[in-house]
Structure formats: C-alpha cells, structure tokens
Amino acid sequence: MVQDLRERGAIGAAAVERAMSTVPRHRFIPEVTVRTAYQDVVVVTKRDSAGEAVSSASQPAVVAQMLGQLDVRPGQRVLEIGAGTGYNAALLAELVGPEGSVTTVDLDADTVNRARESLDAAGYRRVRVVQGDGERGFADGAPYDRIIVTVGTWDLPPAWWDQLAEGGILVVPLEIRSSEHSIAFEYVGGVLRSRSIICCGFMPMRGIGAHGTQTVELSAGRILTFHADKEVDAAGAQGVLDERGTSVWTEVAVRLGEDMAQLALWLACAFPGCGRMSAPFGDHGQFRLLLRWANPAVVDGRDFAYVACRRSGDGSDAEVGVRGHGPNASALARKLAEQVRAWDRLCREDVRLRIDAYRSEVGPTVDGRFVVPKLHSRLAIQAV
Numbered sequence: 001m002v003q004d005l006r007e008r009g010a011i012g013a014a015a016v017e018r019a020m021s022t023v024p025r026h027r028f029i030p031e032v033t034v035r036t037a038y039q040d041v042v043v044v045t046k047r048d049s050a051g052e053a054v055s056s057a058s059q060p061a062v063v064a065q066m067l068g069q070l071d072v073r074p075g076q077r078v079l080e081i082g083a084g085t086g087y088n089a090a091l092l093a094e095l096v097g098p099e100g101s102v103t104t105v106d107l108d109a110d111t112v113n114r115a116r117e118s119l120d121a122a123g124y125r126r127v128r129v130v131q132g133d134g135e136r137g138f139a140d141g142a143p144y145d146r147i148i149v150t151v152g153t154w155d156l157p158p159a160w161w162d163q164l165a166e167g168g169i170l171v172v173p174l175e176i177r178s179s180e181h182s183i184a185f186e187y188v189g190g191v192l193r194s195r196s197i198i199c200c201g202f203m204p205m206r207g208i209g210a211h212g213t214q215t216v217e218l219s220a221g222r223i224l225t226f227h228a229d230k231e232v233d234a235a236g237a238q239g240v241l242d243e244r245g246t247s248v249w250t251e252v253a254v255r256l257g258e259d260m261a262q263l264a265l266w267l268a269c270a271f272p273g274c275g276r277m278s279a280p281f282g283d284h285g286q287f288r289l290l291l292r293w294a295n296p297a298v299v300d301g302r303d304f305a306y307v308a309c310r311r312s313g314d315g316s317d318a319e320v321g322v323r324g325h326g327p328n329a330s331a332l333a334r335k336l337a338e339q340v341r342a343w344d345r346l347c348r349e350d351v352r353l354r355i356d357a358y359r360s361e362v363g364p365t366v367d368g369r370f371v372v373p374k375l376h377s378r379l380a381i382q383a384v
C-alpha cells in the first residue's frame with residue numbers, strides 16, 4: 001500500500017511514509033480482510049438508521065496527503081477531530097514521537113470506545129481519545145501546534161482558532177458552497193492563510209456544526225440532483241430541465257483528465273447559488289456534464305445553469321460550455337460562461353487559489369477577489 005501511494009505521489013514526506021509503514025491498518029478495521037485493509041479504499045465502519053455512513057477509515061491516499069499538508073514535527077501537540085477507527089491518531093502518534101502528544105475527539109461513545117481499544121491493542125496507549133463535539137475542539141491540552149479535522153465541515157468554529165498556537169497549522173476538509181477541499185491553513189496574526197488546497201470528499205460533520213444539504217430533482221425521469229448551500233433556496237430548480245434551454249460555448253479548452261477542482265472552486269466562490277450536480281452512470285442527458293459527480297451548477301431564483309462540455313479538436317480536448325434553463329436563463333448562462341473564461345485567464349496551470357480565513361467579527365474590509373461569508377468565519381479568496 002505504501003509503495004503504491006508513494007508511486008502515485010500521495011506520500012511526499014519520508015516521515016509520513018515511515019508512519020504508514022509502521023502502523024498496522026488492519027488492526028483498526030477488523031471487519032475487512034487484511035488484503036482489503038491495505039487497498040486504497042474507504043472502509044465504512046458505522047451507518048445510521050437510514051443507512052448513511054457516519055464513521056469510516058478514510059481512504060489511505062487522502063490520509064497520506066492530509067498528513068503531508070499537516071507537516072507534523074516530533075514533539076508537537078496535535079488535536080484530531082473525528083477519531084473514527086483510531087488509525088489516523090496512531091499515525092499522528094508515530095509522527096509526534098515520544099515527546100509529543102495526540103488527542104483525538106469523536107462525537108459517538110461507541111466510536112470512542114472502539115478507537116480506544118484498537119489504539120491500546122496496537123500499542124498506542126499514549127493517544128488520548130475523548131468523547132465530545134469537535135466543534136468545541138478540546139480545550140484541555142490547548143494550544144495545539146497542529147489541528148487536523150477528518151470530517152467534512154462547513155465552517156471554522158471559534159474553538160479551533162482559540163486552541164491553535166500562533167504559527168500552528170490547521171488541516172480541514174472545508175465545504176465552500178458545493179466544493180470540498182482539504183485546506184492546510186497556517187495561523188499567523190489572527191488570520192488563517194492557506195498553504196495548500198487539495199480535492200477531497202468527507203462525510204459531513206454532525207452535532208453543533210452540522211450543515212444540511214438540499215437535494216432537488218431537476219427533471220422527472222432523469223435523476224439529476226443539486227446540492228445547494230443553505231444560503232440559497234434551491235427549490236426553484238425543481239423540474240427546470242423540462243423547460244427550454246439555452247447554450248453558451250466558451251472556447252475554453254480543457255484536456256481530458258485535467259484536474260478541474262480549481263474551476264469548481266472558482267465557480268463556487270463566484271456564485272452564492274453554486275451547488276453540485278450529478279448524473280447517474282451513463283446518463284449524461286443531451287449535454288455532457290464536465291464533472292460527473294460534482295458538476296458546478298448555479299441556481300438563481302427560477303433560473304438554473306450548469307457547466308457542460310463537448311469534444312473538440314482531435315478528441316483529446318473538450319470545450320467548456322454552459323447550459324441554462326428558466327425565464328432568464330441566457331443572462332445567468334452568460335454570467336457563468338464569463339466566470340469560466342475568467343478562471344481560464346487568471347487561474348490555470350501554475351496559478352493557485354489562496355484562501356485567507358478571518359474570524360467573522362473581523363470587519364468587512366477583508367481583501368480578496370471573492371469573499372465567502374460563513375457563520376463564524378469569512379473567507380477571502382484570490383488567485384496568486
């Protein structure tokens with residue numbers, strides 16, 4: 001598993017490689033075979049009464065990349081939110097060594113017990129496992145040099161700012177409207193500045209910080225769904241695909257297989273009504289979605305527009321377009337197309353997006369091309 005992760009570029013740092021070569025992942029997920037335990041797959045360990053996954057051992061490639069982002073040094077104090085199986089806490093214990101400390105928090109008592117038992121059995125008795133709502137962090141042990149969140153979150157609650165040391169690093173799977181990215185922030189002078197942003201997908205946080213999603217059937221018979229942020233009423237998009245549509249082609253070419261995460265993030269920042277649209281396997285409808293599982297789509301009142309693509313040139317490229325539906329669809333489609341072109345001009349290849357997070361009480365003077373308000377924080381985003 002470790003060799004595979006290294007060859008695929010998921011493991012960068014030697015310390016992470018050593019930790020992953022040392023901790024026996026199979027001891028933390030006895031419900032699967034040893035062979036499965038060392039494949040690069042998520043192992044769901046708990047579901048709620050509706051069958052939704054509520055705890056798991058995360059995908060090893062994502063675990064490795066997030067540990068790379070966290071940049072843990074021996075002797076540091078680390079807080080993890082989302083103990084789950086305890087596997088990542090064991091990796092953290094290897095990274096901090098005997099002089100450091102690891103505290104991991106989980107919402108559920110049974111998950112805490114399970115993590116405790118597995119950590120004890122694997123020889124990681126020094127890891128502290130506590131039950132609580134991670135939204136509150138864990139004050140007893142703060143300030144932490146590193147905080148890592150292993151559950152999807154919509155906001156950056158006050159406790160994480162309060163409990164992170166100056167110069168410390170927070171790694172968090174943050175939802176920005178429809179887009180979810182693991183962001184490594186460095187805490188300097190009261191601002192969390194992003195150092196790296198990678199694509200990820202986590203189960204959503206429950207408890208105090210839970211943030212629901214809306215699902216809307218865009219068209220009867222074609223199961224396309226839209227997951228909008230709470231700040232937008234997505235109900236207006238119901239049935240919208242049955243209405244006549246309009247297309248705008250952008251002349252922006254993308255390579256097949258090119259990483260589109262930055263485009264998705266750019267559009268999520270640009271449109272408060274940005275959600276993600278998905279289509280079942282093989283059902284692209286008349287217009288092909290650019291991204292099958294998390295295709296950028298925007299709702300604005302009764303209007304709806306989504307990013308589409310068509311093959312161009314010799315077939316190795318695709319042209320990005322926008323399809324709009326609703327009474328004023330052409331105006332919305334044109335706006336979306338304009339932002340696709342802006343992304344192409346300003347944020348491709350070596351240009352990266354940087355996110356500066358401020359506590360929400362910091363005034364409206366935050367600087368950035370886009371400003372995304374949350375409840376406890378405010379994000380300023382720009383291409384650098």
Ligand SMILES: C[S@@+](CC[C@H](N)C(=O)[O-])C[C@H]1O[C@@H](n2cnc3c(N)ncnc32)[C@H](O)[C@@H]1O
Binds near residue numbers: 108151
């Ligand atoms: C993807 S799992 C974490 C995987 C874990 N780090 C590991 O190595 O196995 C997410 C965990 O977050 C927990 N969780 C969800 N909401 C939480 C909250 N508000 N506070 C603390 N833990 C929470 C879930 O119970 C679940 O165990």
